[in-house]
Amino acid sequence: MADRESAFGPDGPASSEPSGGVAVDDGHAADRDGSPFRSLLSDRDPVRERDRIRSFVAERVDAAGADGVVVNMSGGLDSTVTAALAVEALGSDRVYGLILPCNKIGAPHARDAEALAEALGIEHDTVHLQPLFAQFGAVVPDRFALHDEPVRSGNAVARLRMAVGYLVANATNRLVCGTANRSELLSGYLTKHGDGAADLFPLGHLYKTHVRSLAAELDVPEFVVEKPPSAGFLPGQRDADDLGAPYEVIDPVLHLGVDRGLDPDAVVKRIAAAVADANVTDAEGSGSEGDGEFAPVDREVVTDLLGRHRATAHKRLPPPTPDADVE
Numbered sequence: 001m002a003d004r005e006s007a008f009g010p011d012g013p014a015s016s017e018p019s020g021g022v023a024v025d026d027g028h029a030a031d032r033d034g035s036p037f038r039s040l041l042s043d044r045d046p047v048r049e050r051d052r053i054r055s056f057v058a059e060r061v062d063a064a065g066a067d068g069v070v071v072n073m074s075g076g077l078d079s080t081v082t083a084a085l086a087v088e089a090l091g092s093d094r095v096y097g098l099i100l101p102c103n104k105i106g107a108p109h110a111r112d113a114e115a116l117a118e119a120l121g122i123e124h125d126t127v128h129l130q131p132l133f134a135q136f137g138a139v140v141p142d143r144f145a146l147h148d149e150p151v152r153s154g155n156a157v158a159r160l161r162m163a164v165g166y167l168v169a170n171a172t173n174r175l176v177c178g179t180a181n182r183s184e185l186l187s188g189y190l191t192k193h194g195d196g197a198a199d200l201f202p203l204g205h206l207y208k209t210h211v212r213s214l215a216a217e218l219d220v221p222e223f224v225v226e227k228p229p230s231a232g233f234l235p236g237q238r239d240a241d242d243l244g245a246p247y248e249v250i251d252p253v254l255h256l257g258v259d260r261g262l263d264p265d266a267v268v269k270r271i272a273a274a275v276a277d278a279n280v281t282d283a284e285g286s287g288s289e290g291d292g293e294f295a296p297v298d299r300e301v302v303t304d305l306l307g308r309h310r311a312t313a314h315k316r317l318p319p320p321t322p323d324a325d326v327e
Helices: 046-064 077-090 104-120 130-139 150-172 182-187 208-217 239-243 247-259 264-286 299-311
Strands: 068-072 095-099 123-126 174-176
Touching: 046 068, 046 077, 046 174, 046 208, 068 077, 068 150, 077 095, 077 104, 077 208, 095 104, 095 150, 104 123, 130 150, 150 174, 182 208, 182 247, 182 299, 208 247, 239 247, 247 264, 247 299, 264 299
Parallel strands: 068 095, 068 174, 095 123
Antiparallel strands: none
16 A cells, blocks of 8 residues: 555645636535534544545455556545545556546536646546537437436436446456445435446545545645535536535434434434534523524424435345345
8 A cells, every 4th residue: 555645735736726716615515613413423533534445445456456446536525535545545656537527517627627636646537528428318219318307417427427437447457436425325316327336435434524524634625625515417506405405414314314223303303402502502602692503404304315315225235136045
């Protein structure tokens, strides 16, 4: 395993502003300091997780007899953290970055991804998928047209990206290193056989909140951390709008409801208690009784998030088969 400092140090080339301009924080880009929701998550030491993931990547690549990994880089937080950890685990010469924009919305993020790949010192290529996507849309049956179908189109683009990723992996004897985190996996917020397809998910055990802490440990540039999480298929699209809540809410709901097995009412009560405690502490510190900075989570939000988890179980499991042991 390579022993190197992060490429994202304060004097590193990726510490500059993004090529697409400074990201606008819409309130969901990062967890607020002192958020009561963070206290409901299990503690993950970013230093320990950094070492653990580096070892995991190196071991999986070695076990597969592969020459390295391919990472689809979007310019966002998860892919940047994944690529940085892969470089630390394997060395920059064994990590290849693919940057795959498909529309004008993705162009600034693609330029950010290129700058980040340069900072990491990895070989990388940018492939504009719009011509491929347009041809794909032209040959599918008319009744399955992609025009004005954002979900269908987004899934198709995600699968085209992964097809290119596996083409490179097959040609270079590498593994496809997925970038999904636990929040996305448990909520099903990924495309089956698209970004949900990979040979390994180094961040798959970490909620988005934990990934942010890990990014700070890695000195990931602030402009990446501050980007509002987005699938990037539509103008103004945000994960928080698609999922009905920001990750600072999603993460404890999934942790309590899935990891701890609590029912929706119990999840709401646990969060309400944490919010009440935080607001009391805040009021005592400010000397004002006020209404408190933090609001409880609505039961409907909890029910919807846990319902998403159940409904998307097929994305986390291999395809079912008949029982082989039955004659």
